[in-house]
Amino acid sequence: MTRWSRNSAITLWIAIVMLFLAACGGTSQPTTTASSGTDKGTAPASAASKEPVKVVWWHSMSGELGKAIDKLVADFNASQKDVVVEAVFQGTYDESLNKMKASMDSKSGPALIQVFEIGSRFMIDSKAITPMQKFIDADKFDLSQLEENILNYYRIDGKLNSMPFNTSNPILYYNKDMFKAAGLDPEKPPVTYEEVAAASKALTKDGKYGNSFAIYGWFMEQFFANQGAELLNNNNGRKGLATESMLNSDAGIKTLTWWKQMVDDKVSLNLGRKTDDTKKAFIAGQVAMTLDSTGSLRGIVDGAQGKFEVGTGYLPKPSDAKDGGVIVGGASVYILNNRSEAEQNGAWQFIKFLAEPKQQAFWHVNTGYFPITKKAYDEQIVKDNLAKYPQLKTAVDQLHATKANTATQGAVMGVFPEARQLTESAIEEVLNGKKQPKDSLDNAAKEITGKLGTYNKTVK
Template sequence: MKPFGKKSLAMMLLSCMMLLTAACGTSSGGQASGEDKANAAASASGDSSPVKVVWWHSMSGDVGKAAQQLVDEFNASHKDIVVQAEYQGTYDESLNKLKASLGSDSGPSLIQVYEIGSRFMIDTKAITPVQQFIDADQFDISSLEPNILNYYKFDDKLYSMPFNTSNPILYYNKDAFKAAGLDPEKPPATYAEVAEAAKKLTKQGQAGGSFAIYGWFMEQLLANQGAELLNNGNGRTSMATASQLNSDAAVKTLDWWKQMVDDKSLLNLGRKTDDTSKAFAAGQIAMTLDSTASLRSIVKAAGDKFEVGTAFLPKPDAATKGGVIVGGASNWILNNRPEAEQKAAWEFIKFLAEPKSQAEWHINTGYFPITTKAYDEQNVKDNMKQYPQFQTAVDQLHQTEPSLATQGAVMGVFPEARQLTETAIEEVLNNKKTSKQALDDAAKEITSKIEEYNKTVGH
C-alpha cells in the first residue's frame, strides 16, 4: 500500500481543514452551498426529480460489478432516489481525491473509506456520523456483527457504516499435508506448529509456505496475541502518541517469520499477496496467509489440482488470548451535502445492510456479511456448502475476544505507518537489520509522524 506522498498526511489535513473552514457550509448550519440553493429552488418550483446520491468507491473488477448490481437494485426500488456509483481508484487514491474536494461542491455524498482511514475521516470534521441517522430513525443494529461494529465505534458512537469486511486466515494445501505425513484435518495453530509443518512440507519444487510482506498481517498477528500496536489503548482510550511496533511481541513474531525464511521452509516473495496466492495455486508453496475475501478465487484457482484447507491465524502459543481485527471498508456521509441528499445516502446505507443485500454481496465477493441475519438466507446456506472453507472465517470472527487489541489501532497516519512496517519486515528478511533494530527504527519514525499529525489537528 503506497503512502500519501512526501508531504506528510498531517500537513495535507491542515490545508484541507483550512479550506473546509473557509469555504464549506454544512447541513447543520452556516452558509448554504450552491447545491443547497439549487435544491431549495427546485423544491419551490415543485420539481419532484429524484435526489441524486454520488457514491465514491474503490471496488474494481468482479467486486465492482457486484457493487454496481446492488446500486441498480436500489435504484429500481427507490424512485425518489438515484445512486450514482463512481469508481475512484484504490483506497489511497480515493481518499486523496476526497481531500482535494474538501471545501467545494465537487465531492461525493457518500464515500467508501478503508478501515485505517477512520481516524483521518473523523478529524476532518467533514462527515455526519451515521449514529445521528441511526438514532433519528431508531434503526435496529442488533443483528449487525458486534466484532465488526466494534472497529468502527469511537466513544460508543458509530461514525460510518461497515460495508465490505474481511479478516486474514491461513490457507493450506491438504494434499501436500497428506503427502508430508501431516494430518490435513489438523492444521497448525501456533507459531511452533507452523514452523514445524513448513519444514516437513518443504521438498524439491515446493516450499512450506510464503507470507506476503504486508503490514496488515503484522497488525493481525499482534492483535491475535492481545498486543496493542499503539499506546493509549491502541489510540482508543485517547489519541495515540506513540507506536508500539517494537514491542517484544512484534520482535518475537518477526524473528519467527525470519527464522522460517532462513530455514528455506518459507519463501520471501515480496509485498504482493497476488504473488503468494499464485504460488499457492501453482503448488509452489503449501501454506499462505490471505484475506477471507480472497477465498473464492483461491479455491477456484486450485481447482482439481488439490483441496484447499483453511485455518485460524496462528498464535505464539495455544493459550494466548486475542483474535483478529476486521479489515475492509465502511461508508461515510459527507456533511457539506444538502440534508435531503444526506438522508438519501442513509437510505442507501440501510439498503446495503439488509440481509438480502449482504447475502448477495457475500456470495458475489467473498466478503463477510455484516449482519448475522444474512446467514439465514438460502443462497448463503447453499454457498457455504459449496465453499465450506468459509466457515473458518466466520468462526474466527465470532470467537475473537473483544479487547482494545482486537478493536484495532487508530491513527491519522495509518497508511504511512503500514508502509514503514513493510519496509522494516523487508529489511529483516533481506538481512539488512535485526528484527529489534528494524522495528525500533520504524516505531520511532511512526511516532514522529503521529506527533506531527496530532499537533496539526490540535490534539
Template sequence: MKSSRKWMFACLCMLMVVLTACGGGGSQTATGTGTAEAASSNASGSTDTTQNDGDPVKVVWWHAMSGELGTVVDELVKQFNESQDDVQVEAVFQGTYDESLNKLKTAMGSGTGPTMIQTYEIGSRFMIDSGAITPMQQFIDKESYDVSHLEENILGYYTFDDRLYSMPFNTSNPILYYNKDAFQAAGLDPENPPKTYAEIEAAAKALTGNGVTGGSFAIYGWFMEQLLANQGAELLNNSNGREGLADQAQLGAPAAVSTLEWWKKMVDDGVMLNLGRKTDDTKKAFAAGQIAMTLDSTASLRGIVQASEGKFEVGTAALPKPTEADAGKGGVIVGGASLWMLNDRPEEEQQAAWQFIKFLAEPATQAYWHVNTGYFPITKEAYNEELVKENLEKYPQFQTAIDQLHNTELTPATQGAVMGVFPEARQLTETAIEEALTGAASPQDALDRASAEITQKIQEYNSTVAQ
C-alpha cells in the same frame, strides 16, 4: 477562531496528501487500480445538482471498487434505484482508496464532493478529524435504528466513544490457507492444521522438499497488525488510539519482535520463502503448488480455491497464536472499508443516502454482496439466506473465517489501531520486516527504527489537528 480552525485543517489536508503520496499504494490491492478510461470518465462525478419538486433526490457515492467488485456495486445500485422512486444513487469509481481519499481532500469545502464515500479502515482517524462528516450514529439515534442485527465485531472498528461514525461495507480478515494434499504427503493430518507458531514452523519443515517449500507470507503490514492483535497486543499507546489520540507506536515491543524473529527463522532455515510484498505473488505460488501454506484475506478465498481446482484441496485455518497459552487471547481485526456521510451536503440528500445505506445492510443485499465478492456479510441474518447457505456448501472453507470473526472478543487490540498516518505506518512496517528477513537489520533494530519513525509521523499529524 473559525478562520484558525480552517487554516489548521487546510494544513492537515495538505500534509495528508503529501504523506499519502509518499506512502504509495503499498499492499492495499483489494480494489485494484481500475482502468485509466474508467478513472477519467468518472472524475467529474460531483453532486452539484438542482432538485425539482417531485424529482428523486440524487445521491452520489464515490467508491474504490474496480473490476468485478465494481460490477457488483453497480448491480446493487441498480437494484436500489429500481426498488423505489424517491432516491437515485449514482456510483462513481474514483480509483484506489488512496486516490479516492485524495480527491475528497481536494473537494472538501468546495461543495463539489460526493454525498457519501467509501474509505478504507485505516483512513478512519483522518475522516473523523476532518470535521467533514456526519456520524452514522446521528441517523441511528434519529429513528432508533436497530443495530443489533449487525455484526458487533465489525461495528467495533468504526465505533469511537460509543458512537458509530461510519457504516461498514466491505469487510475481511486474514486466515491461513494450506494445501491438504501436501499435508497428507508429508505425513501431517490435513484435518488438524497448525495452531501455534511452533506448529507452523514444524509443519513448514515437514512440508519442505521435492520442489515444495513449507510456505510464504507476503510482507504486508496488515499481517503484522493481525498477528499482534491475535495475541492481544496493541500497536499504539492510549489503547490503540481509542482512549485519546495515540502518540507512540509500539512496534518494538516484545510481541512484535518475537513474531518477526519466528518469521525470520523460518526464512533463514529455508522452510519459508520471502516472495516480497505482493500478496498476488504468494497466491500464485500457492496455486502452483510451490508453497504449502500462506496467509491471505478471507475476501480472496473463492479465487484461491478456484485457482487450485483440479490440483489439490485447499484447507483453511485460523491465524496462528504464539503458544497454546495464548488460545484465549486476542482475535482478528476487520479490514476493508466503510461508508462515510459528508456533512456539506443538504440534509435531504444525506437522509436519502441513509436510505441507501440501510438498503445495503439488508440481509438479502448482504447475501448478494457476500456471495459475489467474498467479503463478510455485516448483517447476521444474511447467513440465513439460501444464497449464503448454498455458497457455504460450495466453499466450506469460509466457515473458518466466520468462526474466527465470531470467536474474537472485542478489545482495544481487536478493535484495531487508529492513527492519521496509517498508510505510511504500514509502509514503514513493511520496510522493517523486509530489512529483518533479508538480514539488513535484526528484528529488534528494524522494528525500533520503524516504531520511532511512525511515532514521529503520528506526532506531526497530531500537531495539525485542532483540539
C-alpha cells in the same frame, strides 16, 4: 479482497491532512432529520419539484467487485422513487480520498464515500462528515442486527462515524494434498507459531517450501491483535489520540523473530510485498501454506481446483498468547456534511438498504466479503455458497471467536498508511538479513511515533 494500494502517494499523507483540515475545519453539519419508526424511514424528496434526490457515491471497487456494486445500486434505485444513487469509481482508496479533499471547497464531491478502514481517524479529524450515529439515533436503527465484531472496529468513543461495508480478515490457507504427502493430518492445520514452523519443516522438500507470507503491514497488525497486544498507546488510539507506536513491543519482536527463523531455515519462501505473488505460488503448489484475506477465498479455491484440495485455518499465534483474535479489514461508508440535508438523508436510506439481509447475502456471495448483517446467513444463496465453499466456515468462525478488546478493535491513527509502509520496510530489512528484529522494529516505531506527533499538531 481488493488489496489497498500501497504504491500511491502515501508520503503525501501528512500534507493532505494539513490541507484537508484547513479546508474542512469550518464546515458546519446540517441538521439530521432521518425519520424514526420503521427501518425503512422516510425517504427524502423535494417538496417543490417531487424530483428524486440524487446521491453520488464514490467507491474504489473495480472489476467484479464494481459490477456487484452496480447491481446493488440498480436494485436500490428500482426499489423506490425518491432517491437515485449514482456510483462512481474513483480509483484506489488513496486516490479517492485525495480527490475528496480536493473537492471540498467547490462542493463538487460526493454525498457518500467508501474509505478504507485505516482512514478512520483521518475522516473523523477532517470534520468533513456527519457521524453515522446521528442517523442511527434519529431513526432508531437497530444495530443489534449487525455483527458486533465488525461494528467494534468502527465504533470510536462509543459511536459509529461510518457504516461498515466491505469486511474481511486474514486466514491460513494450506494444501491438504501436500500435508498428506508429508505425513501431516490434513484436517488439523497448525494454530500456533511453533506448529507452523514444525509443519513447514516437514513440508519443505523437492524444491517446494512449507510457507510463504507476503510482507504486508496488515498481517503484522493482525498478529498483534491475535496476541491481545495493542499496536499504539492510549488503548490503540481509542482513548485519545495515539502518541506512540508499540510496534517494537514483545508481540512484534516475537512475531518477526519467528518469521525470520523460518526464512533462515529455508522453509519459508520470501516473495516480497505482493500478496498476489504468494497467492500465485500457493495455487501453483510451490508453497504449502500462505496467509491471505477471506476475500480471496473463492479465487484461491477455484484456482486450485483440479490440482489439490485447499484447507483453511485460523491466523496462527504464539502458544502463550493472550486472548485475542482478528481485526476486520476492508472499508466503510461515510456521509459528507457539505452536501444538502436531502442528499445526506438519501444516502442514509441507501445505507439501510445495503444493510438488509438480502443485499448483504448478494454482496457476500459475489465478492467473498463478510455479511455485516447476521440474518444474511439465513438466506438460501449464502447456504448454497457455504456448501460449495465450506472453507468459508473457518473465516466466519474465526470472526465470531474473536475476543472483543482494544487489541482486536484495531489501532486508529491519522498516519496509518505511512505507518504500514514503515512496518513493511522493517519486516523486509529483517527477512533480507540486513537488521535484527528488535533493531529494525525500534527504528520503525521511532519513525511512526514522530509522524504521530506531527499529525497530532495539525489536529490540535
